[in-house]
Amino acid sequence: xxxxxxxxxxxxxxxxxxxxxxxxxxxxxxxxxxxxxxxxxxxxxxxxxxxxxxxxxxxxxxxxxxxxxxxxxxxxxxxxxxxxxxxxxxxxxxxxxxxxxxxxxxxxxxxxxxxxxxxxxxxxxxxxxxxxxxxxxxxxxxxxxxxxxxxxxxxxxxxxxxxxxxxxxxxxxxxxxxxxxxxxxxxxxxxxxxxxxxxxxxxxxxxxxxxxxxxxxxxxxxxxxxxxxxxxxxxxxxxxxxxxxxxxxxxxxxxxxxxxxxxxxxxxxxxxxxxxxxxxxxxxxxxxxxxxxxxxxxxxxxxxxxxxxxxxxxxxxxxxxxxxxxxxxxxxxxxxxxxxxxxxxxxxxxxxxxxxxxxxxxxxxxxxxxxxxxxxxxxxxxxxxxxxxxxxxxxxxxxxxxxxxxxxxxxxxxxxxxxxxxxxxxxxxxxxxxxxxxxxxxxxxxxxxxxxxxxxxxxxxxxxxxxxxxxxxxxxxxxxxxxxxxxxxxxxxxxxxxxxxxxxxxxxxxxxxxxxxxxxxxxxxxxxxxxxxxxxxxxxxxxxxxxxxxxxxxxxxxxxxxxxxxxxxxxxxxxxxxxxxxxxxxxxxxxxxxxxxxxxxxxx
Amino acid sequence: xxxxxxxxxxxxxxxxxxxxxxxxxxxxxxxxxxxxxxxxxxxxxxxxxxxxxxxxxxxxxxxxxxxxxxxxxxxxxxxxxxxxxxxxxxxxxxxxxxxxxxxxxxxxxx
Numbered sequence: 001x002x003x004x005x006x007x008x009x010x011x012x013x014x015x016x017x018x019x020x021x022x023x024x025x026x027x028x029x030x031x032x033x034x035x036x037x038x039x040x041x042x043x044x045x046x047x048x049x050x051x052x053x054x055x056x057x058x059x060x061x062x063x064x065x066x067x068x069x070x071x072x073x074x075x076x077x078x079x080x081x082x083x084x085x086x087x088x089x090x091x092x093x094x095x096x097x098x099x100x101x102x103x104x105x106x107x108x109x110x111x112x113x114x115x116x117x118x119x120x121x122x123x124x125x126x127x128x129x130x131x132x133x134x135x136x137x138x139x140x141x142x143x144x145x146x147x148x149x150x151x152x153x154x155x156x157x158x159x160x161x162x163x164x165x166x167x168x169x170x171x172x173x174x175x176x177x178x179x180x181x182x183x184x185x186x187x188x189x190x191x192x193x194x195x196x197x198x199x200x201x202x203x204x205x206x207x208x209x210x211x212x213x214x215x216x217x218x219x220x221x222x223x224x225x226x227x228x229x230x231x232x233x234x235x236x237x238x239x240x241x242x243x244x245x246x247x248x249x250x251x252x253x254x255x256x257x258x259x260x261x262x263x264x265x266x267x268x269x270x271x272x273x274x275x276x277x278x279x280x281x282x283x284x285x286x287x288x289x290x291x292x293x294x295x296x297x298x299x300x301x302x303x304x305x306x307x308x309x310x311x312x313x314x315x316x317x318x319x320x321x322x323x324x325x326x327x328x329x330x331x332x333x334x335x336x337x338x339x340x341x342x343x344x345x346x347x348x349x350x351x352x353x354x355x356x357x358x359x360x361x362x363x364x365x366x367x368x369x370x371x372x373x374x375x376x377x378x379x380x381x382x383x384x385x386x387x388x389x390x391x392x393x394x395x396x397x398x399x400x401x402x403x404x405x406x407x408x409x410x411x412x413x414x415x416x417x418x419x420x421x422x423x424x425x426x427x428x429x430x431x432x433x434x435x436x437x438x439x440x441x442x443x444x445x446x447x448x449x450x451x452x453x454x455x456x457x458x459x460x461x462x463x464x465x466x467x468x469x470x471x472x473x474x475x476x477x478x479x480x481x482x483x484x485x486x487x488x489x490x491x492x493x494x495x496x497x498x499x500x501x502x503x504x505x506x507x508x509x510x511x512x513x514x515x516x517x518x519x520x521x522x523x524x525x526x527x528x529x530x531x532x533x534x535x536x537x538x539x540x541x542x543x544x545x546x547x548x549x550x551x552x553x554x555x556x557x558x559x560x561x562x563x564x565x566x567x568x569x570x571x572x573x574x575x576x577x578x579x580x581x582x583x584x585x586x587x588x589x590x591x592x593x594x595x596x597x598x599x600x601x602x603x604x
Numbered sequence: 605x606x607x608x609x610x611x612x613x614x615x616x617x618x619x620x621x622x623x624x625x626x627x628x629x630x631x632x633x634x635x636x637x638x639x640x641x642x643x644x645x646x647x648x649x650x651x652x653x654x655x656x657x658x659x660x661x662x663x664x665x666x667x668x669x670x671x672x673x674x675x676x677x678x679x680x681x682x683x684x685x686x687x688x689x690x691x692x693x694x695x696x697x698x699x700x701x702x703x704x705x706x707x708x709x710x711x712x713x714x
Contacts, residue, residue: 406701
């Protein structure tokens with residue numbers, strides 16, 4: 001081969017080619033050598049080549065040169081050379097030494113990129129070894145390598161594990177199918193990942209997030225499995241604790257009948273706890289109330305506007321609310337709930353509303369019952385003192401009344417022919433009769449009568465008594481009262497209580513219509529096979545829906561302060577319930593109309 | 605024979621009224637405002653009938669009735685709301701009573 005051909009080969013080779021003398025200087029380098037290191041040829045030849053070597057690599061380079069002295073050959077020796085920019089490149093050398101001249105002829109390849117990759121892998125493996133639980137098995141699952149972390153967590157030594165399968169750490173808590181699935185996956189050359197419960201040598205359990213990587217050779221045959229595990233025991237324990245706490249919380253809230261809810265302002269999504277669903281009798285499979293309107297629909301029509309208002313106000317102002325409302329469950333039951341809501345802020349903006357729902361139905365109902373009982377006992381105390389007063393008054397009135405009526409009778413007997421005088425005396429006697437009747441009526445308030453709970457009553461008589469007691473009030477207000485008896489029947493009840501009912505209703509009507517231009521009250525008594533029905537109608541033009549909601553509630557009154565106790569209709573309602581009777585408002589009537597239905601006493 | 609009727613009431617006006625209305629040629633009326641005097645009179649000169657007011661100034665009608673011979677018929681008058689019930693009386697009449705009605709009761713006496 002002609003000389004210039006060698007020259008061309010030397011100059012144009014992509015490998016770094018050089019010739020060095022025995023003094024440690026380069027005497028020739030090719031273009032690639034200059035290009036890779038970034039120096040001019042002059043610079044490279046000027047200094048001993050060892051001065052370009054990375055300080056950490058100098059020692060091994062000198063050793064390799066010494067070996068070259070004896071062996072004359074060196075291959076795949078790697079060291080780092082400093083480039084002109086100050087960085088280093090990794091060079092892989094093949095060198096020969098001419099024993100005669102002592103010259104070294106060397107070629108090098110820049111393996112920096114490859115070396116970096118290898119270095120990265122090395123670091124990765126080191127890190128994994130240090131931090132993760134590592135094991136490697138052959139393709140049959142026989143352990144060939146475990147790291148310190150494996151030994152630490154399992155409590156087994158390397159000697160106990162290597163050469164065996166993983167059965168030593170098998171907790172026995174996973175099914176055969178579970179492991180079959182793993183083998184199916186990894187023998188298919190797919191990575192498997194999942195949580196496994198293992199058992200330590202001392203019997204304790206530990207939990208590992210496991211990744212099994214099948215490693216294949218150049219023929220794509222599996223030769224090994226790399227098992228990489230992370231200890232998640234603490235996490236699992238925390239999750240267990242959390243689940244337990246949640247369970248306790250759920251049980252507690254079920255006992256207290258308190259549910260929770262949260263409304264996401266941005267999305268409008270409503271999230272509820274189990275107990276909330278329980279309270280509203282929402283079957284969770286049936287579909288949950290997902291948005292605010294769904295939640296609001298769970299209240300009665302009157303209450304849904306109140307809660308709607310409260311939530312809007314809370315959203316606008318951030319003011320919390322606390323309400324007692326009537327809910328309509330999905331199964332159609334009505335119950336009292338206490339609901340609270342408050343705004344939750346992030347960066348000064350309301351992002352969610354959250355609150356509670358508590359079933360207070362039993363409490364509310366007993367509260368109502370208690371209130372009613374209390375009013376009744378107040379009423380009873382009043383009646384008792386009235387009874388005492390009546391007893392002493394009766395005696396004091398009846399004697400003088402007897403004198404008046406007796407002397408009137410005497411006078412009447414003596415007025416032989418004076419008809420004018422006679423008629424006057426008869427008026428006196430009639431008036432005496434009225435007084436006597438009224439006094440006799442007070443008998444109802446006496447202890448014996450009050451304690452005699454139930455007896456058969458002719459309802460029309462009783463209504464007439466009530467009308468008579470209300471008469472002074474009716475006359476004062478100039479109200480016309482008509483009582484129409486369609487047919488007659490007995491009911492069983494307590495005279496004084498039923499009379500109270502009518503007296504209350506008549507007086508209520510009177511109060512309601514006394515300022516109207518037309519003032520009348522009409523009472524209609526009719527009888528069906530089982531019931532006695534009384535309609536009390538007055539010239540008023542009805543009760544508004546808003547008022548209707550409350551009229552039977554204790555202490556509710558539409559009258560001015562000082563004019564009503566707010567107890568009338570609630571007492572009426574209570575007494576009627578005690579008698580198995582009921583009062584209803586007739587919304588279809590043009591005027592204000594209450595309908596009372598009593599059970600008919602069929603024995604009479 | 606003239607019937608003898610006693611009337612015991614601490615209200616003197618009622619006593620006078622009773623006598624004036626009831627006393628006739630057939631009926632002799634004596635009135636008393638004192639229970640003691642009435643009891644003594646019944647022992648001394650027994651009437652056919654004694655009408656006794658329940659609430660008296662120092663006692664009650666039933667006590668008086670028990671102190672009087674059982675062969676004498678007794679009627680109680682009372683202004684009480686709750687009528688006292690005592691077997692010793694043949695009738696209980698509430699005040700204010702009608703004299704005419706009372707008269708017919710007395711006339712029915714044997």
